[in-house]
Amino acid sequence: MKTNLYFIAVICIFLSCKSTQKTAKEFVPTFSVSKKTTHKIPDGQDYTFGYLEVLENRNNTTGKSIKFPVYIFKSRSKNPKKDPIIYTVGGPGSTTMPSAQYMNYYTYLDDRDFILVEQRGNYYARPHLNCPEWAQAIYESNQPNFDSAKYDELFAKAAKSCKERLEQKGIDLNGYNTNEIAADINDLVNTLGIDEYNLLTMSYSTKIAQVLMRDYPDKIRSVVMDSPLPLEVNYDAESVQNLMESITSLLSDCKNDKDCNTAYPNIKNRFFEYLKEKTIDPLKVEVENPKTGNLESFYLSGSDLITVFTSASTGSVPNIPSEIAKLLNDDMSSVKERLAYLFQEPSGGAGVGMRLSVWCSEENPFNPIDKIESETNKYPEVKGLSPAVFDNEICEIWAVKKAAEIENYAVQSDIPVLFISGEYDNKTPAKWAKSMTHNFTNSFHLIFKGWKHTPTTNWSNRCAMESANDFFNKPRQEPNSDCFRQIEGLKFKTE
Template identity: 25%
Template sequence: MKALSVLVVLFATVLALPMASAAPASETLRACRLGALRHELLCGRLTRPLDPARPSGPMIELHYAVIPAAARSKHPDPVFVLAGGPGQSAVSLAGNMLALLQRLNNRRDLVLIDQRGTGRSAPLVCESDESLSLAERLDSARAIQRLRACRTRLQALPHGDLRFYTTTIAMADVDAVREALGAPQINLVGASYGTRAALEYLRLYPGRVRRAVLDGVAPPDMVLPASMATDVHHALEALFSDCEHDPACNRRRPDLRARWQGLLDSLPREFSVADPASGEPTSITLTAETLGAAVRGPLYAPALASALPFAIDEAAAGRAMPLFGLATSLGGGVRATRIAEGMHFSVVCAEDYPLWMLQKTQVPASNVFAQAFARPYAELCRDWPRGAVEPAYYTIGPSAAPVLVFSGGLDPVTPPRHGERVTQALGARARHVVVANAGHGVMSIGCARDVLQRFIDASTHAEALAVDVACLAGLPRPPAFEPARAAAVLPAGAPR
């Protein structure tokens, strides 16, 4: 689940979901080109009711792209890619997905749908904060105020009733695309929030799923703001523990945990850093809230997290630039990873927030990440319009289709504990693969894309579930980063 910025992230009866009639595929698809992709694709759109209970009410356009199979004799079951966030455009990921799933694309179409509220499908996007100074972007009160103003602006749009962007409604849209393409069954590939979407599609339309791959499971009942604070805290604790048990890291940073606590105890604290947008030196006030947000991002990717011991040590010594450099290294500002904030909060506030209030899940006050994530969500969701969510949405039953579940052992937001619980609920046709030293997202690591391809291409359920995953076992954790500087140049007793 991608961060929204350095500070703010980065969720009875069955609701009737009447489906708008879809035109035949030949009438909905046209040749198109996306971004830097060399090959021509097919782009389609469907007209869908904003409120499924009012098929004659306001309508939205649902946009999607098809990367046609390379072979003339292709399989009838395409691969549907469900994006993360919530709030990420799937179509904007076409280049990445083609590179990741190219072998599958030999015999199967790849289908990417801009879920309602994202991309070109009734977008709920707030104004960018890139023009603001770093100090302004780190101001949590200003960020919350900006998002509330955005909500007011979005509500004035023709598609601005924010109650109708839930995962359940969105999966009815996905099935409408399946019908338009004439596919009797589909294969689902979902990552992060996309796994929640895939689980909901599997619940609503079990007979239409042939295979499913879930990478970094975000179950419907995870209560995102509370679980995120807990899971990021555990990921940081694991980083400290690994440093203590790694001779090289422990030799260089023998008191890393104490340095972290000392940094926390010194806050709020003034630092001079270079503004990433202008390069000009600027003064910022580091609070526990901004520190938690800055640390969370690098923990997503072990290669970036390997520099956190150095960055934390530097910040404790009064030099915060390495920490903020890391915090802005995870795709910030890149169009393909842009989050539609209005859609994000419409999902989380409808699906996670009520469950959070019902369970009264408490995060210890000593958890710095609670201040960074739980509090902003609580403030924004308190008065955000919330769609109806049926109780059955939070249940996961046995799956008739084989499901391959990936978890990264170092993942700070969808760690293996979520994947294990979901795998058990899915039953005998689900398999959980934990890659010990992977972070948030496993599919793109090493041989994982080959495992995914063999799982979907397998002829039988038994062959799919028996796919060999041994190639993922030896992935090492990147060693702790140390800048290239000659020890002999440093004066005796100088901090290293």
């Protein structure tokens, strides 16, 4: 059984659109300016907002067209550089558009234009591949009295229902993948008449960057990959291993820190033994149901309790040993706080359909099945925690075409690249970026000590953003920011 201790509520509005039929000969991607934006933009920020219209599936040239929103933010410089930065976030299934509200904080605009691109199928795209059925299944499976024997059936039914609903709307699920997104960005570049540009990508969208560098390299000046996911890596096969390695590294650093080790002696071994114990004999935690006022009982195994690490942001990493100590001392305050979120109403399942199409096309077909099964039971601390994002049964229901073999091969390029990693990133570990430097001959790699996933989005310390901007200005040189040299690692909370 898969478990998920915390539930993120997202309000989703389905944006429908009337797609047009065009033949390949007639069709030309177009950018249409719109006065109505997705978000309120900071006063004084000059920008253009609109929608790019492209084919839904370029392998079906007589098929429908779709639209996705784009912001073009003008540089604050009086003499901006001519090569803009194109930015799209991770996922798959996450929206880029909310970033538009915070342009005052983006260092990149000091030097050049900054273009936000919503990936097709995501929240503000038309259509949006939302799956409220999947969100409902997550909600039901996280309730205290849920029968775990019905877990697989519940999610299979949700996937089938979502697929049927989207296809009834005329959506071709085979048109939503990394190759099509890369082609979208290439179409945008050509439609806007951009001669040369830079790419800023993170997590999943670094795959988009790799495809662009392989298939459409001519206009790319430089690329930043924050928390990269290599095409050649089978994410599912390594996810639990990466989790265990990351938390082992952090707790080993606590042991080697005099103050941390004094405050929390032998914490790694104690915590791992605790997880093993609770996997065999789950921890009972009672939480008040805000809807009824009654106490509800949750039974948590090691795969639930390890979220004390996985749910922590970069800013809260120094607190992890302290939070583990709470568990070991039977202080359930933080656990109860996270469990309380499970009673919130389910979201609209924003972008889940996009995530299913990408994963079931590009990741699941290349998974080594034996290793997936082995990894599920390899670590006694989290036994039963599947490393797979989606089970085979779910992808069989979604039934999108398998990506070509080349989509699982490493990309090689001499385009300047900056890889950025967080030291304790269990999702896209620094070792992946390190391995990629061998195939990108003009690359640099920065590892931010004590940080986790996507360092360029750490608003409490914008050093990674500043380093990325330094690289865009001088892509043949390794960034040499004062702020990066001053990062010395963690100061663990010990009080």
